[in-house]
Amino acid sequence: MLAQIGRNVTARRTNSREKILAAAAEVSRESGAGNLSLDAVAQRAGVSKGGLLYNFPTKAKLMQALVQYYLDDYEVSMARETDPNSAMPKTALQAHIEFSREFCEKPPGAASGILAAMADDPHFLDPLCQFKRRLLDRLKSEARDPLRALMCFLVLEGMTSLDLFEMDVLSNEERELVLVRLAEEAEADKNHAAASA
Amino acid sequence: MLAQIGRNVTARRTNSREKILAAAAEVSRESGAGNLSLDAVAQRAGVSKGGLLYNFPTKAKLMQALVQYYLDDYEVSMARETDPNSAMPKTALQAHIEFSREFCEKPPGAASGILAAMADDPHFLDPLCQFKRRLLDRLKSEARDPLRALMCFLVLEGMTSLDLFEMDVLSNEERELVLVRLAEEAEADKNHAAASA
DNA sequence: TTTACTGTACCGTCTGGACGGTATTGTCAA
DNA sequence: TTGACAATACCGTCCAGACGGTACAGTAAA
Numbered sequence: 001m002l003a004q005i006g007r008n009v010t011a012r013r014t015n016s017r018e019k020i021l022a023a024a025a026e027v028s029r030e031s032g033a034g035n036l037s038l039d040a041v042a043q044r045a046g047v048s049k050g051g052l053l054y055n056f057p058t059k060a061k062l063m064q065a066l067v068q069y070y071l072d073d074y075e076v077s078m079a080r081e082t083d084p085n086s087a088m089p090k091t092a093l094q095a096h097i098e099f100s101r102e103f104c105e106k107p108p109g110a111a112s113g114i115l116a117a118m119a120d121d122p123h124f125l126d127p128l129c130q131f132k133r134r135l136l137d138r139l140k141s142e143a144r145d146p147l148r149a150l151m152c153f154l155v156l157e158g159m160t161s162l163d164l165f166e167m168d169v170l171s172n173e174e175r176e177l178v179l180v181r182l183a184e185e186a187e188a189d190k191n192h193a194a195a196s197a
Numbered sequence: 198m199l200a201q202i203g204r205n206v207t208a209r210r211t212n213s214r215e216k217i218l219a220a221a222a223e224v225s226r227e228s229g230a231g232n233l234s235l236d237a238v239a240q241r242a243g244v245s246k247g248g249l250l251y252n253f254p255t256k257a258k259l260m261q262a263l264v265q266y267y268l269d270d271y272e273v274s275m276a277r278e279t280d281p282n283s284a285m286p287k288t289a290l291q292a293h294i295e296f297s298r299e300f301c302e303k304p305p306g307a308a309s310g311i312l313a314a315m316a317d318d319p320h321f322l323d324p325l326c327q328f329k330r331r332l333l334d335r336l337k338s339e340a341r342d343p344l345r346a347l348m349c350f351l352v353l354e355g356m357t358s359l360d361l362f363e364m365d366v367l368s369n370e371e372r373e374l375v376l377v378r379l380a381e382e383a384e385a386d387k388n389h390a391a392a393s394a
Numbered sequence: 395t396t397t398a399c400t401g402t403a404c405c406g407t408c409t410g411g412a413c414g415g416t417a418t419t420g421t422c423a424a
Numbered sequence: 425t426t427g428a429c430a431a432t433a434c435c436g437t438c439c440a441g442a443c444g445g446t447a448c449a450g451t452a453a454a
Contacts, residue, residue: 050437
C-alpha cells in the first residue's frame with residue numbers, strides 16, 4: 001500500500017513547501033516579479049490554491065519564506081565550506097566567491113523569488129540586507145586589507161545583481177576572468193593569515 | 198518674469214510628463230515596485246487619470262519612459278563630463294564614477310521607477326542592459342587593463358544596486374573610501390593614456 | 395479651433411483570501 | 425483491538441475589491 005512508503009506527514013508538508021517555493025521563483029521569472037499570483041504558483045506547484053494557502057497562510061508569508069529560503073541555502077553552504085574540521089576549509093571570502101559563481105551558473109532566475117518579494121514590499125528584503133552587512137563585516141575582519149575586502153564584496157555584488165536582473169552584460173569569459181582574479185586575491189589573504197598566525 | 202517664458206504647449210506637456218515620471222518613481226518606492234497603480238500615480242502627480250493616459254496611453258508606455266528617462270539622464274551627464282571641449286574633460290570611467298556617486302547621494306529611491314518597470318516585465322530593462330554593455334565596452338577600451346576596468350565597473354554596479362534596493366549595507370565612509378580608490382585608479386589610467394599619446 | 399488636459403462613469407478581468415469540505419493519519423480511552 | 429475523536433494536509437468554490445483601460449462631455453489657454 002501507499003502506507004509502505006515512509007512518506008510521513010512532515011515530509012509531505014516539507015515537500016509541498018519546497019515545491020511551492022520553487023514554483024513561485026519560476027512564475028516570478030516568467031511573468032515578472034510584480035505579477036506573481038497565488039493561483040499561478042499553485043498551478044505550477046501542482047497544488048490547489050487551498051493547499052497553497054494552507055502552507056503559507058498569506059502571500060506575505062510566502063514572500064518571507066522565499067527570501068529565507070535563499071538565505072538558508074547560503075548559510076548552509078557557507079558553514080560547510082568554511083568548516084574548520086573539513087579537509088580543505090575555505091576562508092569566508094573564498095566561500096563567498098564560490099557561492100557567487102554557483103549563483104551565476106544556476107538556471108537563470110533561480111533567485112527570482114527575491115525580486116518578487118521586493119516587488120511586493122521592499123521590507124521583505126530587510127533580512128537580506130542584514131545578512132549582507134554581517135557577511136561584509138566578516139569578510140573585512142578576515143582580510144589583510146579591509147578596503148580590498150570591501151571591493152571584492154562589491155565586485156561580487158555587481159556580478160550577482162546583473163545576474164539577478166538577468167542582464168546578460170558579462171560574457172562567460174569575463175565572469176571567469178573576474179572570479180579567477182578574486183580567487184587569487186582571496187588566496188593571498190589566506191596565506192597572509194596563515195603566515196601571521 | 199515667469200510669464201515671459203513662452204510656456205508653449207509642448208513645454209506644458211513636457212512638464213506633465215516629468216511630473217508623472219517623478220510621481221511614478223515615488224509611488225513605486227512607497228508602495229513597492231509591483232504595486233504601482235495608475236490611479237496612485239495620477240493622484241501623486243496632481244493629474245487626472247485621463248490626463249495620465251493622455252500622456253502615456255498604456256502602462257507599458259509609462260514603464261518604458263521610466264527606463265528611458267534614467268538612460269537619457271545618464272547619457273546627457275556622460276556627454277557633458279567627457280566633452281573634449283570642456284575645461285577638464287573626464288574619461289568615461291571618471292564620469293561613470295561621478296555619476297554613480299550622484300546616484301547614491303540622490304534622495305533615496307529616485308530610480309525606483311526602474312524597479313517598477315522590471316516588476317511589470319523584465320524586458321523593459323533590455324535597453325538598460327544594452328546600455329550597460331556599451332558602457333562597459335567603452336570603459337574597457339579606454340583603460341590600460343581591461344580586467345581592471347571590468348572590476349571597477351562591477352564595483353560601481355554593486356554599489357548602485359545596493360542603493361537601488363535601498364539596502365543600507367555600506368556606511369558613507371565605506372562608500373567614500375571605495376569611490377576615492379576608484380578615482381585613483383581612473384586617474385592612473387588617464388595619465389597612462391596621456392603619456393602613451 | 396486646436397491642444398492639453400479634467401472629471402466621471404463605467405467595464406471586464408484578475409487577485410487575495412475566506413470558507414467549507416474531505417481524505418488520511420495519529421492518539422487514546424474503553 | 426477497536427471505535428471515537430482530533431490533527432494534518434490538502435481541494436474547490438466563491439466573492440469583494442482593485443486594476444488597467446475606455447468613453448465621453450466639459451474647459452481653459454494658445
